[in-house]
Amino acid sequence: MESLFTLWQSTGLANFTPGQIVMMLVGCGLLYLAIARKFEPLLLLPIGFGAILTNIPVAGFSEVGGVLYYVYKVGIDTGVFPLLIFMGVGALTDFSALIANPRMLLLGAAAQFGIFATLFGAILLNFVPGFEFSLKDASAIAIIGGADGPTAIFLASKLAPDLLGAIAVAAYSYMALVPIIQPPIMKLLTTEEERKIEMEQLRPVSTTEKILFPLAVLLMTILFLPAATPLVGMFCLGNLMRESGVVDRLSKTAQNELINIVTIFLGLAVGSKLSADKFLTVETLGILGLGAVAFGIGTASGVLMAKAMSKFGSSQINPLVGAAGVSAVPMAARVVNKVGLEANPHNFLLMHAMGPNVAGVLGSAVAAGILLALTGG
């Protein structure tokens, strides 16, 4: 009898708190988005599953000795996991389009206005009772506008670990929602004629240029913004391994097994931050709202910048490609291509959008570095 009672006391049924149930439903929702809707499944599946595991009563996944506790400590607290993802993404990224047309970096710069406007917005929210975002919090939230998962996780782990779960979930969710968020804004800010603009074909890029590119990016970052070198440096390392052509076995491993292993654990660790007490707050609502605003502003400022460049520049630019400047690689570039095809069925913008797309990755890494340097990392 006594052991039956012990057994009952150790069931989940006897220990659930309402918050845990809600958070498990949130986890199930993320799994639904990942599996049924195929929204960023590589991260939302492990995040959703981690959210379920961390909210299991008694089991103690995220308490000292629990497996998610160790994974978080080793991978997120140290900042190592997002950096390894960045190395892998660097090894997966082809910068040809950007090297061929470096002016596209301006679009990647403009789209970061989503970040800085959101930072301002987050502080504005402090006028609403219940919100008390510090500048660090606001910076970590604003980075959602960078539309880059590992950058968001890296910055949040440094500036606002308590908000990490909500920030990461918002970042990946909105990245998945890019095909829904971006097209209306793109169409609102452009005319049918502008969307029909065809761009001239990109010149081929030599191997030497591709090898020198990551080194040049790293050099600039070292000179002007060392705070961004963890992110940019690992990214450039991955890209150099890819383009140098002399360490193919390392590059392949960084692109596949290593990034896969880290992705599983990163997702679980982020999910482990989705505990009821940290997530079920009014701040999460604010973060979700601000994230949507950030994406919208980023898209808009990218498009407007492209319009300005087309007007004042030497060669015509289809303003749609500006929307790819938020990053969200390669989803945003695909959306540009799709919206472009709707206006002109012979207009393939994909390659042209890859330039601003990868520029957006650099841009948000630079923005993250600035936020780290100015709000104190």
Add this chain to the structure above:
Amino acid sequence: MESLFTLWQSTGLANFTPGQIVMMLVGCGLLYLAIARKFEPLLLLPIGFGAILTNIPVAGFSEVGGVLYYVYKVGIDTGVFPLLIFMGVGALTDFSALIANPRMLLLGAAAQFGIFATLFGAILLNFVPGFEFSLKDASAIAIIGGADGPTAIFLASKLAPDLLGAIAVAAYSYMALVPIIQPPIMKLLTTEEERKIEMEQLRPVSTTEKILFPLAVLLMTILFLPAATPLVGMFCLGNLMRESGVVDRLSKTAQNELINIVTIFLGLAVGSKLSADKFLTVETLGILGLGAVAFGIGTASGVLMAKAMSKFGSSQINPLVGAAGVSAVPMAARVVNKVGLEANPHNFLLMHAMGPNVAGVLGSAVAAGILLALTGG
């Protein structure tokens, strides 16, 4: 001259203890079983090698600063390695046969009687002078009857770390010996006619069912036995990655590189527990004896349960498939198939035995959770 003496003093010859030599021979024996007899080589080879390394005098593999010390600390002490293996096994397991015929879970339940009977037996052994098993020790030993390596290692690392080496070696050795241990018991408890029974073909299972299955298993475990969620949760994560079809690159990595890397280190770390002072005790003899008993009882209760179900149930069941309920995937299912073919050359039981076989994995994970919950994890 002096340095010659220093050199002599640092040789193995000058430092061997008899126990170390015996344990190295044990390690060689495990290597022999793994290489020449192909008995569970994936684990017995690293375990055997680890046993040799840990017993080298002077080298200090398992002392602070030694490589096996770190591997053990990081992987076994934390419980992370067996959980990662479980994730990989989940990604490797196809539950179709069980979903098509869920009553097979009863066989997986019955076979766990091997565990609980052995627990009782281990305490009975305390009447013999020299044995002083606590309830925790007895629970950790009994799990050998679960015929599942990572479950045994996980539970032993929590309840009886000192016995871990002997328990793991016994578990893997008996799993390898399944083709020798099970057939006589199976034949003793069944008639020729029973062994000839053909079972109706299993219905096909939909992708939706396969995706929902790991979630359902996890839900039940959360509700009724959170203590089992580390094992069951990681297993279900692996299976969900496999069946969801949206994260194939993660699933492939979990099934291959990740599980391989962890297997090497898990084996070495388990082997590092085969030091003379921990292994060369009368308790090890008891553990080896109890393990054999556990396997026998598990097999018998699985077969008897199958006979009962066949008698009282709606459709006929070949009682041989009950033997697969001990788990030992996929060896036990293959043994069932082989013994079935001996009685009826047209009777392919392999698919039917896969149901109880994977049910046995769940059953022993549940049993491990109960033992953790009741004897204090």
Add this chain to the structure above:
Amino acid sequence: MESLFTLWQSTGLANFTPGQIVMMLVGCGLLYLAIARKFEPLLLLPIGFGAILTNIPVAGFSEVGGVLYYVYKVGIDTGVFPLLIFMGVGALTDFSALIANPRMLLLGAAAQFGIFATLFGAILLNFVPGFEFSLKDASAIAIIGGADGPTAIFLASKLAPDLLGAIAVAAYSYMALVPIIQPPIMKLLTTEEERKIEMEQLRPVSTTEKILFPLAVLLMTILFLPAATPLVGMFCLGNLMRESGVVDRLSKTAQNELINIVTIFLGLAVGSKLSADKFLTVETLGILGLGAVAFGIGTASGVLMAKAMSKFGSSQINPLVGAAGVSAVPMAARVVNKVGLEANPHNFLLMHAMGPNVAGVLGSAVAAGILLALTGG
């Protein structure tokens, strides 16, 4: 304005020290050797990149909390990374040539004279003002003559962590320079006639011999030099996994993904030791000089030993194969083949050189064990 000033203060430009700039140029030089000259790119590329990262001002890659700090702590301080590389190299090595002709071990022994002569030379350098090498330092430097990267890193991490960066860079650089360093010495010490000697074909080797070989090597090391068992043991584990044929999936992972992952991190961690204050010293010049001497003496003593064996032994030996005894697998063996072909276009020495080549790996691991045992690990 204030934030502009903060931003300026956080740029690299405002914080560079001259030493950091010099070390970054050294890192660029290593990248150049790796990429443009293809000198040992698998290690020199990550080492060079790590050297750049570690010298970035403000970023703090190698300070507590920085990613290279963690990588170094986890992988080099513990000695785990070089041991895992050794396991992978063991899984990649085919000992057939050495088993068929075990006398080649004598060449591997002779070439280690490069190590011990350099040890003496390092102490001799103490007569020059500015040098104050301890016996431990001298031992760690001398191991460069072993022409084996992981052995050098392992020993340096135990005996002289401060010199690790310079020692590793010297070891890998000279290994890359083997095609330039060795041929003149080989030609100086041999006559045209000697270089034309053709050797009899090697007998085929049975699987059983190949399986027993790593166990025999391990046994000898356990008996006579346990201090070398970390290196030799992991090497033999890798080779046993390879040859046993029963754990192919583990062997493949050890040869590919695992060694690749570790190589990336090992390189970065070694590079992180190339900080200005540790590297830009007169000692580094001494290390570079001594390393060149070590390679030269090792090559010479291998060739001379081969000449002696050919004169006094039963069968003729082409003295060129002695040069492969320094290890630097497989570069040294290829150099032997090339120099042999110059003298006799029908003389393929590659297979014959593989024997002394892998013997050199064992020889330098043994030498490392002796240095650890005698100068106190």
Add this chain to the structure above:
Amino acid sequence: MAVTEQLLEALNLMLTGMGFVFVFLILLIICIKALTKFAVSIDTRRDDPVPSITPAPHAVKAQQHGTPPEVVAAISAAIHQYRKQHK
């Protein structure tokens, strides 16, 4: 603790544990049966009931067609090239 007392506890553990394992797995049987019905209702609502009540699509592809079309295409191209080279 006296061995007899331990024995009683072990007996208790055996009965409770074995009972719980059965209860749990019986509940799981019920759960799987419910799940199957739920899955059928989802799949029919999606209006493609036939392919979904079969093994996973990729498994089908591999079993039925033997060789995936990309491989066939690659090999066709290779054969074409081979013939050109060996004319």
Add this chain to the structure above:
Amino acid sequence: MAVTEQLLEALNLMLTGMGFVFVFLILLIICIKALTKFAVSIDTRRDDPVPSITPAPHAVKAQQHGTPPEVVAAISAAIHQYRKQHK
């Protein structure tokens, strides 16, 4: 800190940050243009300007020839063997 003060700081951060991003990426544009010239000068000095001003060689191979020669060779051998076996 009062919210207004925070707001001022945020505004400051917005302007400085956005400005810096633009400055940085404009400098990078200049840097890339210089890099391109440098790369051309390196490549011409190496005396093989034509192939180097094209995409990476392995990419070309995969796109132009469709099937790499090793695969063709392997398949040719396989077909040969197949024919021998099926005569």
Add this chain to the structure above:
Amino acid sequence: MAVTEQLLEALNLMLTGMGFVFVFLILLIICIKALTKFAVSIDTRRDDPVPSITPAPHAVKAQQHGTPPEVVAAISAAIHQYRKQHK
């Protein structure tokens, strides 16, 4: 410690170390020769002496037959299908 003393120690280390390396590797030579005899005796006892005194079986397969039978089978099937599709 005076440099001369260190030098003596280094000399000592050189002689002891080099001697030990030779002794160790000579013992290993003896050990390998014994091992070879032992391996032959094992292999002959297993009654299949011929294949065992050759390189590892998988290596042989790859070298002799060129293409493993599974690949041949897969390609045969692919060709069959290809022909059916292109009739």
